[in-house]
Amino acid sequence: MTQKLNRTNYDAPAAPIRLVHLGLGAFHRAHQVWYTQKADPNWGYASFTGRSGRVSDQLEPQDGLYTLVTRSGDGDSPEVITSLVEAQPSYNLERFRELLGDENVSVVTLTVTEAGYHLAEDGSLLHDDDVKFDISELQKDTPEKLETAAGRIIYGLKARMAAGYGGLAVMSCDNVADNGPLTRNSVIGLAKEIDSELASWIESNVTFPSTSIDRITPATTDELIEDVKRETGFEDASPVVTEPFASWVIEGEFPAGRPEWEKAGVVFVDDIEQFERRKLWLLNGSHSLMAYYAQLKGHATVDEAINDPDVRARVEALWDEAANHLTADGLDIPGYRDDLIERFENPRIRHNLAQIAIDGGTKQRMRAVPIMKSELADGRPGNGAALSIAAWIEYILRADEIQDTRADDLEAARKSDDPVKALIAALDEELAANEDAVERIRGFHDEVKAL
Structure with a gap:
């Protein structure tokens, strides 16, 4: 009873x-x-x-x-x-x-x-x-x-x-x-x-x-x-x-x-900045990458996604880029990454990628974009972050209805003559003004739209 x-x-x-x-x-x-x-x-x-x-x-x-x-x-x-x-x-x-x-x-x-x-x-x-x-x-x-x-x-x-x-x-x-x-x-x-x-x-x-x-x-x-x-x-x-x-x-x-x-x-702590970045770039950044890239590949949950060797390699590449800019004492980036893999693999926590994908127009501004811009500032291409942005773009282009608080702006961008560049600009105007970065993202977009 x-x-x-x-x-x-x-x-x-x-x-x-x-x-x-x-x-x-x-x-x-x-x-x-x-x-x-x-x-x-x-x-x-x-x-x-x-x-x-x-x-x-x-x-x-x-x-x-x-x-x-x-x-x-x-x-x-x-x-x-x-x-x-x-x-x-x-x-x-x-x-x-x-x-x-x-x-x-x-x-x-x-x-x-x-x-x-x-x-x-x-x-x-x-x-x-x-x-x-x-x-x-x-x-x-x-x-x-x-x-x-x-x-x-x-x-x-x-x-x-x-x-x-x-x-x-x-x-x-x-x-x-x-x-x-x-x-x-x-x-x-x-x-x-x-x-x-x-x-x-x-x-x-x-x-x-x-x-x-x-x-x-x-x-x-x-x-x-x-x-x-x-x-x-x-x-x-x-x-x-x-x-x-x-x-x-x-x-x-x-x-x-x-x-x-x-x-x-x-x-x-006395200075939280790099602890914030560790979480936003590693956990949330990889969540967003999986939410778009892994869904395009047909996966529905985080544990499914991380057990796909291709998706895991993309996540690890993004983490490698983020780690270049996370150097404060006490962050323990290798241990944090190990913990994330263990958490993602938990088969009994059904974390739906479709839920994570909502509001990407705001989330990717804080996740993939700053990683790519930090890598570009140090003379590296930021391919892992570029792939994440490209997957988000393709996800938006395929959506019947954009689930995002910025849906009106994103709808206008995807109807433009150059939707890839317009959607990059919707995330970050400075990144969209960098032609090399735009072409790099465009190249990854050509790859993911074939999925």
């Missing part, structure tokens, strides 16, 4: 809420909440969905409890996670405001994807429709709705300033380079449009730590829900599956305190 998973049936008193999160999804629950529970279960999370309220609807009847299934070649290890105390929909602005106005709340974390920061390439605030809407709404004492993460944070920080409490840390856990400065630009850029006094208070009191995060977290399936019910005896509407590997590197200060995450294996 099974039971509903909740705090009545499962003995897990709710911890005090001291952390707030925007972007409630599987990765957040497999990473930040899991690390927090390992470090100190007395720090509770209140987490808000991005736009849809689906996950909060599933977790609210469970009092925030869910099962995290760590899946390795040796089997499954299910664990009930208790540190998520509240699962809230994005539209509950007043609860968000109340929490940030609480002296006990010390850290806000975010997983809203790069598009969620609404910034132009130069780091300035985009005045798109969502930003314009929030500027208008934040002029009111009580906004009816806010569209951006920065808008919600500003609404909450205004309450904190009014209450006379000190600042806190706002920390992006999104998979983008320089995510601390990115978050700072988004929040302060929008605050300056609303209230100069509030913007000054944020600049003086709020910190924006940078992070490098890593843990593969595939989508939840009906099969996983049934596995959890059978293995644990609890009915869980929203379990999460993940791999054994996890990594979290942080640079920055926490003015209101934080959990002792280092007890759970989090690494604190």
